[in-house]
Amino acid sequence: MRILGAVGLSLTAVVSLPAAAQLPNTILYGVAYYDEYTPVDRVDEDARMMRAAGITVVRIAESTWGTLERQPGVFDFSHVDRMLAAMHRQGIKVIVGTPTYAVPTWLARTHPNVLVVTPQGRAEYGRRQNMDITDPDYRAASERVIVALIDHVKDHPAVIGYQLDNETKAYNTSGPNVQTAFVASMKTKWPSLDAMNKAYGLDYWSNRINRWEDFPSVNGSINASLSNAFATFQRSLVTDFLTWQAKLVRAHAKPGQFLTQNFDLGWRGHSFGIQPEVDHWKSARPLDIAGIDIYHPSQDKLTGAEIAFGGDVTRSMRNGQNYLVLETEAQGFAHWTPYPGQLRLQAFSHLASGAQMVEYWHWATTANAIETYWRGLLSQDYKPNAVYAEASTVGADLKRIGPKLAGMSKRNRVAIYVSNIALSAFDSFKPDGGVDYNQVLRPFYDALYRMNVEVDILSPDSTAKLDDYKLIVVPALYAASDAEIGRLNDFAKRGGHLLYTFKSGFSDENTKVRYATQPGAIAEAAGVTYQQFTIPEGVTLDGDPFGVGETDNTARWWMEMLTPTTAKVVARYKHPSWPASAAMTRNDWGKGEVSYIGFMPSDALVERIVAAEVERAGVQPTLPGVRFPLIVKGGTLKNGHRVHYVFNYSASPQHLSFTRGGTELLKTRKVAAGAPLSLIPWDVAIVEEDGR
Template identity: 70%
Template sequence: MTPRRLPAFAAAILAAALSTSTTCATAQLPNTILFGAAYYDEYSPVDRLEQDVAMMQAANITVVRIAESTWGTLERQEGVFDFTHVDRMLAAMHKAGIKVIVGTPTYAIPTWLARAHPDVLVERPNGKAPYGPRQNMDITNPEYRKAAERVIVALVDHVKDHPAVIGYQLDNETKAYDTSGPNVQAAFQQWLHKRFPDLDQLNHAFGLNYWSNRINRWEDFPSVNGSINASLSSAFAEFQRELVTDFLGWQADLVRKHARQGQFVTQNFDLDWKDASYGVQPVVDHFAAAAKLDIAGVDIYHPGQDKLTGAEIAFGGDLTRSMKGNRNYLLLETQAMGFPHWTPYPGQLRLQAYSHIASGANTVEYWHWGTTANAIETYWRGLLAQDYQSNPTYEEAKQIGAELRQLGPKLVDLHKQNRVAFYVSNRALTGYNAFKPAGNAGYNDVLRPLYDALYRMNVEADFVHPGTEDLSRYKLIVVPALYAASDAEIAKLNAFAKAGGHVLYTFKSGFSDENVKVRYATQPGGISEAAGVRYTQFTNPDHVALAGDPYKVGKDANQARWWMELLTPTTAQVVARYQHPVWGKYAAVTRNAYGAGEVTYVGFMPTDALAGKILEETVKRAGLWGPQQTLRYPLVVRSGVLNNGRAVHYLFNYSAEAVTARNPFGAGVDLLTGRGIAAGAGVGLGPWGVVVLEDGNRAWASATRPDADECAMRPHYVHNDRSAMR
């Protein structure tokens, strides 16, 4: 039997979700680092636009983002538009030489739309969303799409010819918002039917015989909101991620149809959240969604004051740069003052700005300019507090702006040549999180300690994903918790090792296939041969250490956490065994020669200190230990190639104490001060200090360019002449 005929609405959802088209465009960006903030004339307590612009000019602000939050102001009633605030802002910014990114205001619906069409409010597993919060709509709803198209077209048509407008931000931190109403369920059913034309195939692949979950007729297909089957739930999560990709692609096509040639399209992706931006976003496939854009954008927030490490800045930047094959990106939101516990110490705002640029950001934009006087974000402060007067954070921004006015054209378009990559997967994330080990630690809790360990030893990394075809530019790939993966994925990683690469797999890798069905094979499945290990049992560690403290980290750090696999080597060398009266005969860490390369397997979750030592050893064996590694956190080094072809090294002091670091690179010049720094000379960095060292002896002559992606044969953007800026 085949599924029942879908309503037109659900059929449209399905067609959109199955779409894989990618649009490429050439967009123009000013040839400098843009520095700015989100600005809302609509929120101002009084008419102070002229005064705000004067303060922006004093701070050398070169870009603002407007309009993405103000649908109810732009369209007062259905089809009744008022662009007064937009026109005021565009006129004032253009007069001051400030460029403008216009946001489509579709993430916060107006009251009249919710009243006229209450079905636009998203239906989640726990019921219908109330009006009030943002992002409470169903992005697949036809009335929502109709209204969104009307406001997008009206806004873009109104602003596209204004000379201040350089591009558009689509929506805001877009997600599917757990949409799971009847029409979405019906569209998901059809989506599954495309993958599994035969119900027997579906029942077998997902193991639906369990607890009588078997589906014998498509007409009997239940809502997945109550599913206890990880395969079905993971497939629905993938479907919802595709809805986000479609929604952004739909907006991108619509904006491009009406925009002026040369204006770019971006989106401000956000990351998984754990008191700040933390890890891979579970509910959006950023790599697929970024393919719909001209340039990727991101919002990165991070701990502050004594908890500021820069790790979140580096992680978010490296991930966003990797979304479009090692291409520069736009930082569209980050904190100025932010929450009260984020209020920056003197020097931290400047340190943060250059840390973003050191990852490849071509903009630094704060959320936001002036802090709101009411509503939920009253205590999320911008560059100015509610009094809109100068303050230490604003004064520090003035210093950053003045420096970027001079250095922006040199620092823009930093190119990274990293040889280490993390392999990340939304499918693996969803599958792993369905069966979290002891301590409720999720996928990102495995990923981040490994990334942070490399960050602390100044080993920079990119991110690759299941769709990455060519891994050959890398020498080491770190694979955290690849719980759900196809045979082809694992074969690609193993082939990378066999050809001479180094791979480090962690526990819970290779365990299930792409449908989150546990492999009927010796574990760790297709990894077993390459890693030279097998296991049949696993457990949760309870005071289990590594025998003999092989990494010399001390008793407290020499511990297994959360999960441990009882590894038996077949061809692998045992690097470490468990210290335990019962489990002591099993391996904990192994290393296996595989073809021309090497595979390391870590069968447990290490402490942060252990993770650092294991990764240090692996990096050295991959031949990637270099001059950067003579410096360690809190001295952070981020390197790349400037657009003039010369190497540049950003040296950061992530501490409140002044330090002196020995320059491990060639003789060069600190671009911030103009002082020469000899090779091997001491480099003084004050508390939260920054040095930007242009290496005078090293020119980049390689023809290597950013990784190929779906549009790599033609540029995603070009630069206007610098004269386009004030």
């Protein structure tokens, strides 16, 4: 135990990444572990059980600030020391989390201002992530505990890296201090109040701001432009906070130790879509390697789509860099208890998207508090069980082939373009009873997933080159600048294929509806316009042009009555009042092609539409004709060989064959070209092709 004085709050600055920060040259397999939570003293026994199961890394400390710092400046690192010593004896590496996402009681008592103020008022103490990440007292206390912790552990040989905070967001912070900071940012962005009023349409209902002193709290705003500018500002607070932490940790860490963060995704009972509260592409910049938390349906609902989507997002945050899965389920909720074989299937599914680590939350189930029924690898008795036994088979496989699988690279030819600004704008005007942006996005992603077309996820802040892709799918780009849309249109003009969906191009980057024939800046490239739209009731496509059958040949949620200018009609609506309106069009644009879907198709229709666009773009799945429940993903290993992960996401045996021969790595057997490869229910195979 030691006592430190207060450390002053440092300022955020641009962080340069050290080239020396790197991971071990293998796949890491791990768990989060909390000696503080265990019902008895068993850290050495847990470490021995981990080693026996092939666990090679643990994450510690990120949620135990109140244990590390019992009173201001009074530190007790005994639990940390015990975990480091026990893991090191078993050859297990450690990632240390900064404990800033769950504030201690003394901080809330001495500085109640650290508790976040939202539109609903100041938060009560109790839940985690109840703080204002901009508050100076919170920052000062955070700096003190971070510096003390990093200085204490950095020289320990087990420590390989640090996790900054935990699933960081702004937590809807919107108190007077944040409102003041927002106004300051608006002054920088809009030196002229007249320009801001015009850009945001603030003359409506006398919302006009004539003096900066009159700028009201945004909490009561009915103006989507202003509200979404504030949402963008809130996302910037997350980037600022993580950049500040990265600079602080890097200043105290040992060279070679990496920095990561466990981002999470949008949530619909499980990880689902783009995170509305964080700009992942910006917030990942100060890190050495991006991390993600992915939780997904299991049992009969396990499809692997959530695993793949979360992985593709995280890999794309840093333009194709491999990433870490810092949290995923072992048992989790009662309805997630995996069937035999599913834990293996899930683990290798993460690796197939480019993960360099799979880590469970967490080792064993807590006996107290809100997550009592969120189970870890072990249950409350901390004894070996069926899930632990299956995890041990994964650990044994990774010990043998992890070095070969590490560092796999991908070169995908299809991308999906997403935007936080478009998400906020779309969700300000949700169609058909609350359908949100992610509900539009995911069916298009899932269709590509089911047909085994791998994708990257692009955003306005991506550094990837558009011309690296043959097809870019753009769902619901409701708000975007002319320049942003121009970059996409120019991709098509140079020879690419571009697929826009409904409600794209409707408003500019300030969520101000374009004073133009819709779809605004997309209209010329897509060769189509519209003036009317509605919520479809009993609307189908004339003649079932995609052959999906009567039940699925439907428009849902939204429909625009399209009028082609230069485009060809791909499908028309079937409705007595709108018999001539086009539903989908396709237009030659320069050397390429732009398609536009004016409605939300059924899932079956989405798949047929996307399949046609993939074919027109000249993209071939790895194994043509193979589709869900057989999923094939892969890339290129460090030795130059192609590798294919093959998954059976079903309770029935599945069979397929490869055109090229290779070696199935899990069972160490040769696979002849054209020979059948059989998978039992919930099975996985990994085939390394012969030759480069």
